[in-house]
Amino acid sequence: MFGLKKFFSAKEQQNLQQDRKAVVSRSNQNDKFPIGYDENLIDRLKDDHTELVRLFTSVISHVENQRFTKAITELSTFRTLLTSHLITENTKLYLYLNYAYQKESTTSEMVSHFRKEMSHIGKSVMSFIQQYNHSGITAANQQKFLRQANEIAGILVNRIETEEQRLYEIYEFSLAVAENA
Numbered sequence: 001m002f003g004l005k006k007f008f009s010a011k012e013q014q015n016l017q018q019d020r021k022a023v024v025s026r027s028n029q030n031d032k033f034p035i036g037y038d039e040n041l042i043d044r045l046k047d048d049h050t051e052l053v054r055l056f057t058s059v060i061s062h063v064e065n066q067r068f069t070k071a072i073t074e075l076s077t078f079r080t081l082l083t084s085h086l087i088t089e090n091t092k093l094y095l096y097l098n099y100a101y102q103k104e105s106t107t108s109e110m111v112s113h114f115r116k117e118m119s120h121i122g123k124s125v126m127s128f129i130q131q132y133n134h135s136g137i138t139a140a141n142q143q144k145f146l147r148q149a150n151e152i153a154g155i156l157v158n159r160i161e162t163e164e165q166r167l168y169e170i171y172e173f174s175l176a177v178a179e180n181a
């Protein structure tokens with residue numbers, strides 16, 4: 001697990017230290033708890049990230065080399081994996097974190113912010129994919145596609161880094177808090 005000081009500002013560290021005393025206890029994981037802690041979840045989400053980056057990089061490469069049919073096929077595969085990844089995050093990660101930190105306003109607000117931000121990013125990426133699935137990728141729109149795709153790639157890489165360095169650590173930390181409660 002990453003060290004908190006490495007990725008969190010001093011203020012965030014202070015707030016997280018307060019949240020360590022939170023009510024993320026075993027009692028939260030009783031029959032009323034909507035979803036339990038999944039020790040493999042973060043590894044699966046990170047594996048998804050690796051594959052999403054690989055696929056999107058492949059799409060860009062295909063377009064750069066004017067292999068438009070292959071690009072559309074990879075873009076469709078990317079869309080499928082991204083959709084699955086977002087559903088997993090929403091139904092397993094965010095649901096768990098919202099419940100685990102429901103009484104800790106700082107962490108709860110941070111999780112809510114991550115969720116809303118990812119929802120916006122997801123909608124933008126899906127709109128981009130839909131646009132090119134509908135119109136196709138051709139020599140005529142190749143440069144426009146590449147500009148947009150490179151912008152999206154930057155946003156996705158930044159988001160992935162932020163999730164893995166902050167959000168996933170909060171998830172992993174929640175178990176440590178529960179075990180020490």
